Structures are given as C-alpha cells and as structure tokens.
Amino acid sequence: MPTSAQHHLLPDGQRAWVYAWECAHRPKGVVQIVHGMAEHGGRYARLAALLNAKGFAVYAQDLPGHGQTAPDTASLGHFGAGSEWGTALAAINGVRALIEREQPGVPLFLLGHSMGSFLTQHYLVEHGEGLAGAILSATSASMGPLRALGERLMRAEAKLLGADHRSALAELMTFKDFNRKFRPTRTGSDWLSRDPAEVDAYVADPYCGFRCSASLWAELLHAGKLLTAPERLVRVPNALPVLLLAGSEDPVCQNGLGSHQLASAYRMAGLEFIEIKVYPGARHELLNETCRDEVSQDLLEWLLSRIALKVVGIDDEAPRLPSVEA
Template identity: 45%
Template sequence: MNHDVFWLPASNHCSLHVYQWLPAAPIRAVVLLAHGMAEHAGRYQRLGQALSAAGFALYAHDQRGHGRTAEHGTLGLFASHQGWDSVVNDLASLAQHIGQQHPGAPLFLFGHSMGSYIVQAYLLHHSASLQGAVLSGSNFQPPALYRAACVIARLEAWRQGPLGRSALIDWLSFGSFNKAFKPNRTGFDWLSRDSAEVDAYVADPLCGFRCTNRLWVDLLMGLEHISQPRHLAQIDPNLPILVMGGECDPVSAGKRLKDLVGALRLAGNQRVQLQLYPQARHELLNETNRDEVTAALIAWLEQGLTQGRPARSE
C-alpha cells in the first residue's frame, strides 16, 4: 500500500510534513513514529506497508529540521528557541490529529534513536493515554554526562554560532561508531549489515547531514531531563514498553539498552521488555533480519492490544 502525505500546522508557525499508511480494513490501532537524527520519515515505507497489512495505521512526520519539514526552516535545526519543547509538542499535535481522525483507536508510539528520546519526553506527561511505546536504537547515560556534553555544545555554539555545525561534536558523538566494522566501506557502515540500505542512506541528500550546534544543545538538555529518575517515575507504571536494539549497535552497545530498561524498572515500570538482536547494528528496520524484527514488532503490538488501558482522552 502506498502512503499519503499531508501538512499539519504546528506551533511557532511551523508545518509538519506527515506520511500516513492506512489499512484497507478497519483500523485496529495507530502507530505514531518519531524518526532519528539526520534522516526522515519517508524511509519507513516498508514498515508502513507491513503495519497496514496487519491492520495498523502508521503516521510518521518529518521532524523539525528534517526531511521536507526543513523546507520551512533550517536543515539540522529544531528551532531558534525552545527547540526541544517544540519537537515534543509536535508529537502531541499529531496525536491530537490522529484522535480526531480515528476516534477511540488505541495509540502506540514508536521512537527510533533521537526519536526514542523525544518519545520518552512525551511519555513523561502523556503516557496514560497510550496503549504502549517502542524505543528502538536508544541509549541511557547518567544525567551528569549529558550536562558535561551540553557544556561542550554550548561552547561550540559560542565559538561558531548557533547555526554552526561542529566537527568536534560530530567526532565526539559519531566518530567512533565505525571503528568496530573495519575495513569500512562507507562512513555509515554502523547503521546496517545490508550494504544496499547503507548505500541508499548515503545517496539520500536528506540523510547523514551534520546538525547545528543549537540542535545539539536542545537535544542534550532534553536527554539530561529525561534521564533523571524522578522524571522517569512520571511515566505510567502500567504502560507496556518495548526496548529493542542490535547487540552490535555502537549507539547502545547492548549494555546501555539494558541500563535503560533497568532505569525504567527502578522508576516503577514493571511492563518494560528488552529485545536484543545478535549481530544487528543501529537501524533494525533496515537490517538483514528486518523481516524477523518487523514480525516481532507486530506480534508485540497485537499482544499490547489485549492489555486493558484507559480510553484515550486526546
């Protein structure tokens, strides 16, 4: 099934470019997806087709500073001010739109990489209205580490300006990711074992770009906020959460996904599950075992529909 697209007005004079995949049969539930850094929602066509074939609708928007949404802003910039709050509020705007289009339909959130952090921030205030959440290719570090990294990002923003694109930040964040996969064929071998998928990413002008210093400041401030135990405790303890990733993903190295699950459990959530895939790298949905991953994801969503949850109020 092909996708449809539309523009959704959002805060601060921004319009979000949104993709939707709708099943032919009545909708069983809706999945709202937040993509990762330096990519865009159009890359999730295969997932949209698989979900719609199983009776699920998928909505995915190009986040601020990404994809076609960046046509009305700057590629690699959330916003000049309050960028983190803006991207989190965008999820709320799209969730509200979905509620109007599909009244009563259960809603799942799916966040990949950077999108998983934005989803976590959304969960702090809206988890009671959701059927479940999936965190893919995520990470967890102590808040102090994010505070220290934010100091570097602020210094780079002072040195280069907020719209500068720091080689230092790029090296500190992504510089070591390819080391485990030498000899390297591209700069993005760490994304997937599937060379065709890596080549498609490299050839896409809306993928792999260097983000602005301002976006990094926003992101690191957001990460520091969501990683604090007292904030994680705000998430509905009965919300089903699936944390999934590759054991060879350099973003998490498997260990930091286990740390994330541990932090969520310590904060009170006893319905969080961990699914690690041996040998898999960062983009599970573009990996060589993507059919296995997608089937497991759909099975988890179907299981989630059997769980009693409060009716959506949004």
C-alpha cells in the same frame, strides 16, 4: 506508498510534514513513528506496509529541521530558535492530536528510534497518559560519560559560531567515532547496518546524513541528563507497556547495555510491562538490518498482543518475546 504525505498546521503554529499509511477499514491500532537524527519519516515505508497488512494505521512525521518539514535543504539539521527540544516535543504532540482526530478511539502506540527514542522517553514523562504502549529502538538510559563535556562544547560552539552552525566537532565525536569501530569500512555510515544496500540507500538520500547544528546537539545532550531522573520517571504511567529493541553492536545503546539499564530504571519506577530484546550482531538501524524481518515480526507480535489484551479488557501480563542477548 503512503495514502497521504503533506504538510499539516499543528496547534502551536508549527508546520509538519506527515506521512500517513491508512487502512481501508477502521484500524485495530495506530503507530506514530518518531524518526532519528539526520533522517526522515519516509524511510519507514517498509514497516508501515507490514503493519497496514495486519490492520494498523501508521503515521510518521518529519521532525523540525528534517525531511520535508525543513523549509529548504539549507535548514536541515536545525530544530529552530528557542527551546528546540520543547519544539520537537510539541511537534510530536501536535501530530498525536492530528491522529486522534482522524482515528478517534483507536489505540495509539508511539515508536521512537535513536534521537526519536530519546524524544519519546521525554514525551512519556509529559504526555504518556492515554497511550496504548511505546516502542523504543536504539535507545539508552544515558549518553555516556562524555555527555556533560559534549554539552558544554556544543553550547560554546553555538555561542561562538551561531546556534544554527552545523557542528563538524559533534559529528567527529559521535558518528565518525561510531564508524571507526567497524573498520575496514566502505562508507562513513557502515555503523548503521550490516546490509550494504541499506547503507548505500542512506548515503544516497539527500534527506539523510546531513550535519546537525551545535544547538540541536546541545539540546539533545542536555536531554540525556534527565533520561532516568527518578522524579521524572515516576510520572510515566505504571501500566504503560514499553518494548525496547537494541542491537548488540549499536554504539548508541552501548551495545544493548544502555537499553537494559533503561529497562531496569523503568521497572524501579514502577512500570509493570517492560520487555527488551537485543539482536546479536545487529547495528544501529534495526529496521534496516539484515535481521529486519525478525525485528519487524517481533514488533508486530508485541503490538498484536497488546491489542488482544485491550480487547478482552485484561491488564495482566501479555505473552512475552523470547529474550535474546549478544
């Protein structure tokens, strides 16, 4: 159970629902979680319990249009009016400010999953200074060859049917297409995990699996155009450690290839501490996969290694995870 779960007023006027799993004593580090599309921060309770037991505080917000941050269920799937991607980035920065007030001086790590990983990639360009590290789960250097076409279609759909129109077309081109690769399937969400119980929990959760708006999709796809632009990547601090985690059967990260391409782009931009691990057979939600204990332990060991280096004031290479490929 989180130690608190409540709405917070952020500096830009947004209200965000934030789950906090705090430690009884001063934590050795804090992990801020940025969840994926059509899910919510409460789903990370299992990871938070593990990290708490090892001395890490954990905060997970519900992004705009998601979970308890959405004013009602009819608002799920829509970031809001205006610059939607910028609104989500501002929410992440606002929760970071909250954490830094509540946990002053404690090393802060950002963990982004799926859409949250793409937001995190952008966040590292704009606000990477001061972070102790970043973990990108189910991420990629690109959104595939149809990204530009998809963005145009979503812009047109939003203009024709309204920015908040929930796009069945986007769902057909992405999630339903992803799921077809795992036929025969039990549900429309089998692509998320090999664990039927985890898939069923997702399907049963009223704050998961909803359709998102055409404008949200357009913003996401537009953001995909900028992921590895060299003039942007050079703004990410060179000394920022980044861990990439991928499943070899995850279509979002092109079965791990997209994560490797992102790792290469970061190295080309001068980042010094990039690690990647690809889990054979794993699908999209690594923290809800059959190998979740291994994934969580790898994540924990990476965090501990980064904290150990900070304690002794060493910026040399930390012990690296064994690289696992499909």
